[in-house]
Amino acid sequence: MRVIVIIGSISDKIIMKSAVDMLKIFQINYKCYVISAHRLPNTLSKILKKLEDENTDLIIAGAGLSAHLPGIISSKTIIPVIGVPIYNSKNSLLGGIDALSSITQMPKGVPIASVGINNSYNAALLAVHILSMKYIFLKKSLIKFRKNIQKKLENEIEQHL
Incomplete structure (x- = not known):
């Protein structure tokens, strides 16, 4: 079981840290790459071929602005x-709506799951949910x-009653 985290630029690394932290909680093997889809398209293609050969289960890709990476x-x-x-x-004047639109408005035949703006935590948790269908220990x-x-939320509610 392996998840790959691909980040469009080094400046996005801090946002994607929550995804890595979540993968660690569930002891999921992961590897991170920083690859610009626009500046290093050949490198990206080579790495994706390698990942397919290595039986990678899932990719989490984070990008800003026009967000073409995913x-x-x-x-x-x-x-x-x-x-x-x-x-x-x-970098962005649109508050991340530009990136959100680029990721969610893909043409037919090129599916991408998406999470909220800057929500790499949920991206990794979604990855865990998907992988739990295949790996019983993860489930x-x-x-x-x-x-x-x-339980934690129930305890918080009781403290405020």
Whole structure:
């Protein structure tokens, strides 16, 4: 079981850290790459071919601005892709809506799952949900994780009553 995290630029690394942290919680093997879909298209293609040969289960791709990275990845592989639209106040004037639209408005035949703007935590958690259908030990861990969250929330509610 392996998840690959691909980031469009080094400045997006801090946003994608939550995804890596979540993968660590569930002890999922992962590897991170920083690859610009526009500046290094040949490198991206080579890495995707390698990932297919290595039986990668899933890719989480985070990108800002026009956010073509997840779509380009999806067009070049059958490995499922979860896109994370990234808003970086230094680069975007649209608050991440540009990235969100680029990821969610893909043409037919090039599917991408998407999460909310800057929500790499949910991207990794979605990856865990998907992988739990294939790996029974992960399913058990996910059920326990969800029950712990529920208990924590119930305790918080009781403290405020």
